[in-house]
Amino acid sequence: MAKTKKIIGSIVSHIFLALLVVIWLVPILWLVVTAFSGYPGINKAHFFPTSWSLDNFKKIFLHPDSVVQYMTWFKNTLVIAIFTCIISTIFVLMVSYAFSCMRFKGRKKIMTFSLILNMFPGVLSMIAVYFVMKSIGLTNSHLGMIIVYSAGSGLGYLIVKGFMDTIPASLREAAKVEGASEFTIFIKVVIPLCKPIIVYQIISSFLIPWGDFVLAKLMLNSGISSDWTVAIGLYNMLNRSLVNNYFSVFCAGGLLVSIPISILFIIMQKYYVEGVTGGSVKG
Amino acid sequence: MKEEKKNPFKAMGRGFANFFKGIGRYFADFGKAVVKGDAGVKCSLLFMGAGYTFKGQWLKGIFVTLIEIAFIIMCIFYAAPNLAKFGTLGTVQREAVFDPLTMQQTVNDYDNSFLILLNSIIALFIIVCFILFYIYNIKACYELQKQKEFGQHIETNKENVKSIVGNKFHLTLLSLPTLGIILMNVIPIFVLIAIAFTNYDQNHMPPNKLLDWVGFSNFKKLFTEGMGNYFGYAFKKILGWTLTWAVLATLTTFIGGILLAMLINKKTTKLPKMWRSLFIVAIAVPQFVTLLLVRNFFGDQGIVNTICSNIGFTDWLKSIGLVSSHLNYIPFLTDPHWAKFMIVIINIWVGIPYQMLIATGVLMNIPTDQLESARIDGASKWKIFWKITMPYVLFIQGPALITDFVKNINNFNVIYLLTQDVYITPDQALANANAKEVDLLVTWLFRLTNEYYNYKMASVIGIIVFIICAVFTIISFSKLIAGDREEEYQ
Structure with missing residues (x-):
């Protein structure tokens, strides 16, 4: 009796889960099927397109116009992302080493201050x-975007520093006994041991320019579409006057990115948990 | 010690007391160094490198003196001309005169108020930093003198250079990132505060017009109503919605995340990893794509409306009065009440998978012996959930919950991407203040600057949000630091 009750309970919870998954994935499915539709605009009557084709992708790759310059945007975003990711990763590693492996006067105070500063949302300032x-003179330039994304990145040191804290101090001391400078220890001892967290740092800073909308919209405001990043370009396609002609192209572009x-x-999602809970939970 | 943890404000009060004591000690030490210092220390009051040079560290001495010279040059050519005009923000308005001889427009030597403001702030910042460095320098020279008196080893020039990658390596490491943070995070905050006290708006745009200091009148405008001023009314409404939204968004996703994580983690659930991955797919797609997509999904003539009207759902909503009778669609994102409701619902859709990920991590770390003993004692599932699971989750996630709350106060993406270009406010008073019912303070701020060039009001709003965030941030921070595990391993 108890067993059948358990089985029924299990079936119910599985059905419920499946229902939730459907709710969560319906918009994604809509994105995918609309991207492959045979018309550029929005289909208001049917969920699945009435005709299928690859036209939207062809438009993106082969026939850019004044509205759709997807490849240029992709290239812009990629360049910005690569430089942002290099600078941020170096900055974060530098700050983390200083805070984790070195002891100097005022270290705790500076750490506290920078953590508080980092908690203020950047949207405000x-x-x-x-x-x-x-x-x-750096608005409407990609150099400006790189600076905006990476200059303050040193504040986001918490996760990498937490990882460096787990490296035994004895390793560094052994190197010091052999006459290595702090610089040598940083490059030759600590960085090789930090590989997994460096991967996390690289990916997460690489993702920033792809997901950011607000800063790019504010900084790249000249209206010249070849300057834009993917996010603004795609947003622009859903402009009231354009949405009826470009919605499926938007879906194709959204799918590609x-x-x-x-x-x-x-x-990188397994490190995400650790970052949010301040390291008190291992993901 | 225990009491401190319980009451963050008491601890903060003590912190402030210590802070002021520290400042007192700081200046006392400086005075002592000046009075008791030898000729080298006294000379370095004028030539900052002197103290080092007298002790044989001439390389460091030259370096420090060069910094001093650079600072003086900066003061004469950069700080002084800007700071002189800081009080008035410039007096000469830009005028272009057509010169018939050269057939060209000539512009007079005008004052650019904004540049004066910005440069003055940067100059003040540099001056404060230099004063701190100056005091530090005198103290360091005095330390050096003491070292010599006690017959300790004084670093040679070579050792000085080596310390850049040796025991002073942290300065080398921190210098560039700090410069970036000052440029991107610190200076902007001061600029924001300064603009709030000026009349920078559409009618006063430098370089063509001059700015003026206006005292607290922008603040007054935001906090009062009447006489053609709609900002007070709009501010009250938007602040109310911002806080309601932040509470709703934080709680719904938090609870939903825990429930979903528990459902997936249940022993009877098959393939937990697969279920989890399916939810992660939904958040792995960039937010601006999903949100813009969902906005069209729920558009007035969108696909959901078509389906609802086909199955008669729209008519049913009309019959119970949730949709006004003259509409033939459900105004998901165009009616004030519907839009607020939908924004919260869509945010649940966006937020739960994130919270589920975190909750999964937390739940897996619950000490199992506690759960086991409770089960053996015959506690019911509900009791275990409320008495063991929830307290544990709240203990771990408490600080993160407050951080989430602050993030939701500033949740620009969800609100802006869902409502911009779609939602038009029916409230004329709000429209006069360039606001909408669904705006958060940040989206209002963004649109005030990006669409209406009303920088002065935007800055005031920015300061208010800063203060709100600061209070919550400090509360959450005093708890977060307790989770630091740095000394555990080393």
Whole structure:
């Protein structure tokens, strides 16, 4: 009796889970099927397209127009992402080593202060950031975007520092006894041991420019579409006057950018948990 | 010690007391160094490198003196001209005169108020940093003198250079990142505060117009109502919605995440990894793609409306009065009440998988012996959930929950991407303040700057949000630091 009750309970919970999965994946499914539809606009009457084709992808790859410059946007975002990721990773490693492996006066205070500073959402001071960049002539430039994304990255040291804390101090001391400078220890001892967390740091900083919408919209405001990143370009396609002619193209573009981004996100999601709970939980 | 943990504000009070004591000690030490210092220390009051040079560290001495010279040059050519105009923010307005001789427009030597403001702030910042460095330098020279008096080894020039990658390596490492943080995080905050006290808006745009200091009048405008001023009304409404939204968004996703994680982690659930991955796919797609997609999904003439009207759901909602009778669609994102409801629902869709991921991590770390003994004692499932699981989860996730709350106050993406270009406010008073019912303070701020160039009001709103966030951040921070495990391993 108890056993059948258990089985029924298990079946019910599986059906419930499946139902939830359907709810969560319906929009994604809609994205995929619309991307393969045979017309560029939005189909308001049917969930599945009434005709199928690869036209939207062809438009993206082969026939860019003034609205769809997908390949240029992709290239822009990729360049910004690569440089952001290099600078941020180096900055974060530098800050983490200083805080984790070295002992100096005021270390705890500086750490506390930078953690608090990091908790303030960047969205707030963005107008002021915009002014600062404008006065040095770096709005509407990709260099400006790279600076905006990576300059303050040193504040996000918490996860990498937490990882460095787990490296036994005896390793560093042994190197010091043999006459190695802190610089040598940093490059030759600590960094090789930090490989997994460096991968995390590289991926997460690489993802920032792909997912960011607000800063890019504010900084790249000239209206010249060849300057844009993928996020703004795709957003622009859903403009009231354009949505009826470009919705399926938007879906195709969204799908194309989502595939690599999703893969990277799934690789790094196990560290995500650790970051949020401040290291008190191992993901 | 225990009491401190329980009451963060008491601890903060003690922290402040210590802070001021520290400042007192700081200046006392400086005075002592000046009074008791030898000729080298006294000379370095004027030539900062002197103290080092007298003790044989001439390389360091030259370096420090060069910094001093650079600072003086900066003061004369950069700080002084800007700071002189900081009080008025410039007096000469830009004028272009057509010159008939050269057939060209000539512009007079005008004052750019904004650049004066920005440069003055940067200059003040540099001056404060230099003063701190100056005091540090005198103290360091005095230390050096003491070392010599006690007959300790004084570093040679070569050792000084070596320390850049040796025991002073942290300075080398931190210098560049700090510069970036100052440029991106610190200076902007000061600029934001300064603009809130000026009249920077659409009618006063440098370089063509001059800015003026206006004192607290922008703050007054935001907190009062009437006489053609709609900002007070809009601020009250938007602040209310922002806080309601932040509470709703945080709680719904938090609880939903835990429930989903428990459902997936149940022993009877087959293939937990597969279920988890399916939910992760939904959040792995960039947010701007999914949100823009969902916005069209629920559009007035969108696919969901077509389906609802086909199955008669729209008519049913009309009959119970949830949709007004003159509409032939459900105004998911165009009616104030519907839009707020839908935003919360869509945010649940966006947020639960994240929370599920975190909750899974937390739940897997619950000490199993406690669960076992409770089960042996015959506690019911509900009792175990409320008495063991929930307290444990709250203990671990408490600080993160407050951080989430702050993040939701500033959840720009969800609100902006779902409502921009779609939602038009029916409330004329709100529209006069360029606001909408569904706006958060941050989206209001963003649209004020990006669409209406009303920088002064946006800055005031920015300061208010800063203060709100600061209170919650400090509460959450005092708990977060307790989870630091740095000394555990080393």
